[in-house]
Amino acid sequence: MNLTPKQRIELHGFNNLTKSLSFNMYDICYTKTAQEREAYINYIDEQYNADRLTKILSTVTEIIGAHILNIAQQDYEPQGASVTILVSEGPVDQASMGEALEESPGPIPTAVVAQLDKSHITVHTYPEYHPDDGxxxxxxxxxxxxxxxISPLKALNxxxxxxxxDIMTIDYRVRxxxxxITGHKLFIDHEIxxxxxxxxDxxxxxxxxxxxxxxxxNIFHTKCKLRQFDLDNYLFGYTKERLDQEERNSITKKLKIEMDEIFYGKNVTNGFLYREDD
Known part of the structure; x- marks a missing residue:
């Protein structure tokens, strides 16, 4: 069913469908020394601290057309941050509802409004490092x-x-x-x-x-792994020109294994992917 503003379903009371988007992203870096590792963690903590994350989630709130009720934010020691925003119903722009239901990328950002209630937006960060592999x-x-x-997928773009x-894991579920108005149950109200x-694109x-x-x-899952690989994008504080070819090959192999393991959800041994319970 392709819903447009003229074809909107008339509901009995409020729309009680819960639509949940989980967006997980991974950034990978090679940090050869303890000093490089500490510098990388400090950079991440500064780049994605609680204040900046709050700004990102506040913009998401604007995109989905909600009102902020409460913000809880926290930076952690030794690293990481969390933000939780409770949001409530926003005004409804009838002309934009058809667009909100279409299967298409959302804005970056624009003034999108929709009807929401009993909703929340959260983010948690997890910087970490391999104990001895760089x-x-x-x-x-x-x-x-x-x-x-509205679907929270409009905030994905x-x-x-x-x-x-480098890696994205995206889950969407309608519950x-x-x-x-006739009492007929609807378990989803938009095509996907x-x-x-x-x-x-x-x-x-x-x-x-x-x-x-x-x-x-009504469960949807997509995994994404960056196609192009440039070693310079994964070295922290210097370029590959400082490395000999053997080092470049070794670091490239480690990084690609890390990306494959995260993307496929399996560990690598002797060049083969395997699960812990295999």
Missing amino acids: ISTFRADIDVSTCGE YLIHSFDT GFTRD SSIQNYIP EIQDMYDMIDVNVYQE
């Missing part, structure tokens, strides 16, 4: 949960542009049900075939993508 990673987990007519991302349809061209969707359960 690999450092930064992970950010963002959850956008809304009740109402902005979130992708807000982080430097519960609402009723039309893939999360990829909410990602702009220029971003899709940059990533290898895998979909795992359970349509009968």
Whole structure:
């Protein structure tokens, strides 16, 4: 069903569907020494501190058309940050609702308004490093949960542009049900075939993508791994010109294994991917 402003379903009471978007991103870096590792962690903590994350989530709130009720934010020691925003119903722009229901990338950002209630947006960051292999990673987990007519997938385009991302894992689920005026249950109120349809073409061209969707359960999953690899983008504070070819090859192998393990959710040994329970 392709819903437009003229074809909107008339509901009995409020739209009780809960739509949840989980956006997980990973940034990977090679930090050879303890000093490089500390500098990288400090850079991440400064770049993605609680204040900046609050600004990002506040913009997400604008995109989905909500009002902020409360903000809780915290920077942690030795590293990491968290922000939680409770949001409430925003004004409804009838002319924009058809666009809000279409399967297309959202704004970066613009004035989008929609009807929301009992909703929240959260982010948690996880900088970490391998104890002796020179690999450092930064992970950010963002959850956008809304009740109402708009899908939080409209915030995905902005979130992708807000982080430097090597790996993305995106999950979307519609839960519960609402009723039309005849009492008929609706378990989803918009068409969706893939999360990829909410990602702009220029971003899709940059990533290898895998979909795992359970349509009968309204569960959608997409994983993305950056296609182009330039070693200079993964060295912290210097370029590959300082390395001999053997070092370049060794570091490149470590970084690509790290990316593959995160992307496929498996560990690598002797050149083969395997699960811990295999």
